[in-house]
Amino acid sequence: MAFLVAGTLQAAAQVADARDSLGRKGKYSVQGLRVALTLSSPGVPAATVAALEAVFQALGFESWERRDALVQDFLRELALFRKQLDALQSPVGCALVALVAPRGQLRQPRQLVQELSCCEALQGCPKVVLLLSSGAGAALEPGAFLAGLRELCGRRPHWSLLQLLTELFCRVAEESAGDIRCPVFQSSLRGALCLTSEEPWRPEAFWEELAQFQEQLDTYRGPVSCALVALMAHGGPQGQLLGADGQEVQPEALVQELSRCGALRGCPKVFLLQACRGGNRDAGKGPKALPWYRRWLWVPQPALPSHADVLQVHADAQGSSCSGPAPGSSGQADVLTVYAAAEGCVAYRDEMGSDFIQTLVDVLRVDPGRDLLELLTEVNRRVCELDVLGPDCDEPRKACLEIRSSLRRRLRLRV
Structure with missing residues (x-):
């Protein structure tokens, strides 16, 4: 069983004069509620979901939710999640969504990301999207990747998320046998995203x-x-x-x-x-x-x-x-x-x-x-x-x- 990270970070790109989401210049303030969601298609192993929840916890997310749905229903589930966030009375500091499906079925991730970016409660806030592939034919094993991310969060709590991912990608590429398999991330973040409570550069x-x-x-x-x-x-x-x-x-x-x-x-x-x-x-x-x-x-x-x-x-x-x-x-x-x-x-x-x-x-x-x-x-x-x-x-x-x-x-x- 393996997975493929097709693109991990996608922040809102067309938000003009976003509300004050940066606690100070160059760094996001994530003092509000942190919400996480896992959308998994049928057949995704429970171990993968458990590994995701461990990552959520290591990154400081207070609550997370899992929804099982067919891949063609992911867009509808994200729309419901967006409405749920818009109805919240408390401010949201950050959102993390993990989409898990068999390899090749997440053909239009841009539509899914755009649906999350339309959420009014998340305007100006960082939105993290993990796109994971599982099942036969996938390139990389999801458990090892997620375990590595969790381990780095513990060892480098003051690093930004981009620093953590870059270090993790280096390890994945070094450990891959035969052809080098390296994940990729896309980012339009406007500042450093540090999800742990420790200050960077202390x-x-x-x-x-x-x-x-x-x-x-x-x-x-x-x-x-x-x-x-x-x-x-x-x-x-x-x-x-x-x-x-x-x-x-x-x-x-x-x-x-x-x-x-x-x-x-x-x-x-x-x-x-x-x-x-x-x-x-x-x-x-x-x-x-x-x-x-x-x-x-x-x-x-x-x-x-x-x-x-x-x-x-x-x-x-x-x-x-x-x-x-x-x-x-x-x-x-x-x-x-x-x-x-x-x-x-x-x-x-x-x-x-x-x-x-x-x-x-x-x-x-x-x-x-x-x-x-x-x-x-x-x-x-x-x-x-x-x-x-x-x-x-x-x-x-x-x-x-x-x-x-x-x-x-x-x-x-x-x-």
Whole structure:
């Protein structure tokens, strides 16, 4: 017995000015009632239904309902379910519908999804649709898939649903024998969908993820040549990373923790930090004034960040303000840390993302075999020439990277 995930996520796509469904920008608020429904055709094993109910429970759904019907009656059952939700007096935070039928019988899933999207009670709310195939000829076994999803929900309660599904798809593809069988999801979600009560990106999550990453490296059978970690979060006035629960963690402490990894001893460790390191907003410094008779020959130069064009060399590392490994320790060597802002300054990003990360990607694509420090210097040059506008000011501001390196060899990411 097996199943096929034909498309797992489909949110309302044509809802204009939906009611305030995002508790904060970029994340859905699912504080209302969570409802789940299983529509199964005759002959679906009870074990599959039980596995679905276990997934509902792991995702935090308070109530779920099962209805047996022929596949041709699924649309009618969904219409009844929609009317049932519209008649509720309490707000709905999220809906999950699982459709289980023999392989090849769910030929028009779009009509079923559209019926759910027409529900007024779910306008602006995330709607999750699982399309499962069972019976002879199906590609994948449903019990293992659902058990894997439930296990990931328990191990990664702070992950979004898209992150959970991506990790699960990776496992399914690796475990498939012969031809690779990989599920697919379609998404029009407008924000992160975290169905568990734990906040994502809390400091404990940083430590947990780093510990899991270090454990994977230490148990990896093959040699490890390099590690790269990107940390993106809100930053505090002293450069600390702020979690969603208000707790703090110093990024240097995370760097020190990974430096203890036995598999990375003597290997380069690269950290990219997109976070504010204070509240200063650098207006930059313009070019020095020139006599009138030379101005018309001078090409206008952009303002530069106040922190640009400086190289500090700490021979014993005691002059550095970072709270990393002790001077002379083995964990101090072979570390490259790149901050998106100078110490004490704001790190800027907009709806298109981080200027630092986007510029880094552009530079790496042009010449990935070049020395990484040279590439990062070019990234900093481009970032310094940008004029950025913060969310709380109308005047142009400047940004400048800070690159800290204890690399003992040149590092090329591609030979």
